[in-house]
Amino acid sequence: MFRVASRVSCTSASRVYLKLIFSRSFALSWKSWMSIHSLIGDKNIVLMGPPGAGKTTVGKIVGQKLGCCFIDVDDDVLEKTWNMSVSEKLKDIGKEQFLEEEGKALLSLSVSGCVVSLTGSNPMHAASMEHVKKNGIVVYLDIPTPSIMNRLKLMKVDRIVGQGPSTSLKDLLQFRKQFYKKWYDVRILCEDGITAVAVAEKVLHAVKRYQDSESEGLISTRSLKGDEKGQQKHSIKYFSDAVVEGLAPDGGLFVPLKGLPKFTAGEWQCLLGETYAERAQLILEKCIHPADVPASELWAIIEAAYGQNFACPKIxxxxxxxxxxxxxxxxxxxxxSFKDLALQLMPRVFAYCIPQSCNYLVLVATSGDTGSAVLDGFNRLSETDKQRIAVVTFFPENGVSQIQKSQMIGCQGKNTVVVGVKSDFDFCQSAIKKIFSDSDYTGFLTVEYGTALSAANSINWARLLPQxxxxxxxxxxxxxxxxxxxxxxxxxxxxxxxxxxxxxxxxxxxxxxxxxxxxxxxxxxxxxxxxxxxxxxxxxxxxxxxxxxxxxxxxxxxxxxxxxxxxxxxxxxxxxxxxxxxxxxxxxxxxxxxxxxxxxxxxxxxxxxxxxxxxxxxxxxxxxxxxxxxxxxxxxxxxxxxxxxxxxxxxxxxxxxKFAPAILQALRMGEIKQTPLSQLHLLNSYKPLPPIHRGLLETVEKNKQQSHQVCVADVDVLKEHVEALIQKQFMKVF
Missing domain, CATH: 3.40.50.1100 (Rossmann fold)
Structure with a gap:
């Protein structure tokens, strides 16, 4: 196996670093240095990004700060393997062969506790990236494409791997992003004007966050103040636990223990020009620890949520x-409705986070729009996920519009039902909270049916966060x-x-x-x-x-x-x-x-x-x-x-x-004492509905004769509906 040059360079670097440690001018104490050095242990920090991202410069600074070896794949791996420069190799062979040869060379790298700077094209070779990820934390230096192009111009780089007469540099850089997204563990937003030292500090901070999954717990809004390691420790939950549980055991709502992450002005400006899905990824990955949902999984969830389900490409x-x-x-x-922005994403996050060994019934209270959005979102899950996740939605029977009601009824599936309650939304919401807080009842469901309860209202942190x-x-x-x-x-x-x-x-x-x-x-x-x-x-x-x-x-x-x-x-x-x-x-x-x-x-x-x-x-x-x-x-x-x-x-x-009677009344367009279907047809004839909303016509038409369950405003009666759906959907545990 290839090992970097020899151990001599590493030893020399360590000696130099030890001299710095004991010099009076060196700011860190031995204790603090040991603390920083223990950050990675036997893991490598692997820097990834496009040409011109500053991987080499930043990598050297990170290596110096940690007192560990720095390896530049271009200089220390490829050129030593090939006995020629990378540019010479690229001239000798075509793009496909170059990527294969480059990948083979990286497969021979076997080091630990080092900082490694990849080439810009390494991420296009899957086998070699899987190899470096086994013992490395992959850090993506993400720089806006215009900034990279300016840097490459100043560096007089006019051609990179894969660029040809028919492919512009901008298009190639954009093309490569899909590979960077696939492999990184943490991402560093590098705003315009940021120094290499500042980027290095960001890398160290991000790696520390990655290694310390317990630092980003959530806690109930009703938790007592106290020592985090003592009084609060038992009540701190990981993101995935908070998503699954929905409501805190003490009746409070989950919030981040250390608050929400802050973006600098420059980091926000890095999101200019990005798609809605890309903005969602950048924001949410700072709020969700990768130990709960890795960046690549989060991207798959976001793409599924916002890819084809919205009528407007801007979302x-x-x-x-x-x-x-x-x-x-x-x-x-x-x-x-606006509920779709969260509820196309939240069910997929929920399905990812729940343990495989348990069934889940999601309880929902709605004043109208949440109901159909929850049902639609959970109905889009895979068949495998739907076998262990069911949804029951309670709504005020006379407290939503007829079109909203028809839409909810139409969104029902084999594992999802709606129940009208002869009361108002406040009762529905309070009843669900009482059901959650009834430990005897929830314990019975777990023991008898192997089923736990969760929530999809905005009381669930994963429902609120995407908003x-x-x-x-x-x-x-x-x-x-x-x-x-x-x-x-x-x-x-x-x-x-x-x-x-x-x-x-x-x-x-x-x-x-x-x-x-x-x-x-x-x-x-x-x-x-x-x-x-x-x-x-x-x-x-x-x-x-x-x-x-x-x-x-x-x-x-x-x-x-x-x-x-x-x-x-x-x-x-x-x-x-x-x-x-x-x-x-x-x-x-x-x-x-x-x-x-x-x-x-x-x-x-x-x-x-x-x-x-x-x-x-x-x-x-x-x-x-x-x-x-x-x-x-x-x-x-x-x-x-x-x-x-x-x-x-x-x-x-x-x-x-969705509110045709009010619109007809406000615009004085016609008689409002009509059926929901005729009201929609009247609106559509007056001002054509967008294609996605013309589906409301089909929904109302389909369900104008369909019935739904209705119950009195009694918590025990709501519990009966909950258990009935569980009995229908899930097998009893014997």
């Missing part, structure tokens, strides 16, 4: 509405459209009921997106508006009012708990106290200091039914654009709240066709 496009208002269109997915992506992507789109320069602030205005969508925007701001204010837009169920203004969350004497924007007909906002945990500086005991008081006494009051902190990010207002329908009418008359009732709520509130000093991005959360 979540931003379009100008009027003046400095912009619409973030979140309705281009298969069920025509951060579209808020960040919208900002980047405005930069690309030259509406703003990077760093200029924007406001976001979001129709809000359960607080998940707006919380995702707050998280995007926390991660470094220049969002100034998150505007909470309520309908007549304006408990959130009152709370953000006064700090008093008060349900005493308040009853839910039905509206034409049913997705935000909510009084108990689950995800508010996550934000309050952040506002009160991680005081889980205080969070538990506040929400226990809400449960038992139907109100709580936030202290003044925390209210002021809350209001640094949030402002709020609400909109009446009359004003909502009026906005739909006036916007259509002035622009020809039809808003759905939820987006109209946000439009009215944005008009009132924004100070016009910066653009506002309004989240357009659903396609208007």
């Amino acid at each position: 979540a496009p931003v379009r100008h509405l009027t003046n400095n208002q912009f619409l973030l269109e979140l309705f281009h997915g298969p069920t025509a 951060v992506v579209y808020h960040a992507s919208a900002y980047l789109d405005l930069v690309e459209q030259n509406i703003i320069s990077f760093g200029s602030p924007v406001d976001v205005c979001i129709p809000t009921g359960n607080f998940g969508n707006i919380l995702a925007a707050v998280y995007a701001k926390t991660m470094g997106v220049p969002i100034r204010k998150c505007i909470c837009a309520s309908n007549q169920n304006n408990v959130l508006t009152d709370f953000i203004r006064t700090g008093l969350y008060d349900l005493r004497g308040r009853k839910l009012m039905r509206s034409s924007s049913p997705a935000i007909d909510i009084l108990k906002s689950s995800n508010l708990e996550r934000h309050l945990y952040q506002v009160v500086n991680g005081d889980g005991a205080l969070v538990a106290q506040l929400f226990n008081q809400l449960e038992n006494h139907h109100y709580f009051q936030l202290q003044k200091e925390f209210l002021e902190k809350l209001q640094q990010d949030l402002v709020a207002d609400w909109c009446s039914e009359k004003d909502c329908l009026g906005a739909i009418h006036s916007v259509y008359n002035s622009t020809g654009y039809i808003l759905d009732p939820h987006t109209a709520i946000a439009k009215v509130v944005a008009d009132r709240v924004q100070d016009k000093s910066c653009p506002v991005i309004i989240s357009s959360t659903a396609h208007y066709s």
Whole structure:
């Protein structure tokens, strides 16, 4: 087997390094050096990236910092194997033979505890990459293509492996990205102007993160403060565990123990020009430890989620509405609502994370759109996954639009059912939480049927996290459209009921997106508006009012708990106290200091039914654009709240066709006392629906005679439906 040059160079480097260690000018103590050196042990750090990425320069710096050998595959492996320069070898043989010879040479490399710099084309040879990954952590130095082309121009490199007369350098660099994505363990975003020393520091930090999977645990919003190694240790969960469990055992919601990762301004700018899927990958891999979902698996999940299932190639496009208002269109997915952005991805993450030895029943409470999006997402899983995952969705029988109901019924499958509950969404959501917290019942399901429960509402961290992506992507789109320069602030205005969508925007701001204010837009169920203004969350004497924007007909906002945990500086005991008081006494009051902190990010207002329908009418008359009732709520509130000093991005959360009666009423287009099918046909004749949404016509037609299960508002009755589906879907354990 090939070993680098000889041990002499390694020994010499070690002697030099030891002299540095004991010199007064050397900053690190022996103890800290040992700590850094133990970072990799017998593992290699393998640097991968395009020509001009700085692999050699960065690799030498990393090697010096760790006191270990640096190996440049070009100089120390290929040229010594071939006894000629790489450029000479490339001239002698064609591309395919060169890649094969290059791969064979790399297969002979057998070292450990070293820093290795690959060639730009090594990742195109699968066998050799599998070889280096066995004993290496592959670090991808990801540099935007324009920056690489500028570097290569300065280096006077005009040809790389695979480039020919018919292939431009830009196209070749883009082509190679698919191979880099396949092999890396961690990625380093290298923004314009970053120094090699700074990149080396990023490499060390990333490798440390990769080696320390316990550093990124999640904890309940109701966990007590204490020593992480003592009091909290038993309650810290890995990402995959939090995804599978859904709700924390103490009734709280999972949040990252150490908060969300931060992107620098330069790193965000690296995402300019990238597709939505690529942005999702870059953001989510910083939030999900590779020990839970490796980068290559995450990319496969993201490609499946956003590849062919959305009508618009931009996935979540931003379009100008009027003046400095912009619409973030979140309705281009298969069920025509913003829930698709998370629920095309979350079921695939869930299926990847669950252990093979157990069946899972996913419980869902919906105020309308979540139901069909969950069912559609889980129905797209493989047949193997569907054999061990079932879904039951509870919704308020009279609290969703007829089209939403028909859509949910139409999305049922052999392992998925919907159940109408004679109550409101708040009951459905509270009932699910009670089922989760009933340890006797969940234990019975596990013992009797080998089945565990999980959740797909935004109480599940894997459901909420993907929503951060579209808020960040919208900002980047405005930069690309030259509406703003990077760093200029924007406001976001979001129709809000359960607080998940707006919380995702707050998280995007926390991660470094220049969002100034998150505007909470309520309908007549304006408990959130009152709370953000006064700090008093008060349900005493308040009853839910039905509206034409049913997705935000909510009084108990689950995800508010996550934000309050952040506002009160991680005081889980205080969070538990506040929400226990809400449960038992139907109100709580936030202290003044925390209210002021809350209001640094949030402002709020609400909109009446009359004003909502009026906005739909006036916007259509002035622009020809039809808003759905939820987006109209946000439009009215944005008009009132924004100070016009910066653009506002309004989240357009659903396609208007799902709320045909309200649209017909607002636009005065016809008699609204029609069947859902005739309402959709009328809308389609007035303004043709996009192809993906014309599927709603087929769904309603198909299911106009189909029945569904309906039950009374009793937790025990909901439990009976849960067990009935388990009995139907899964075998008993004997």
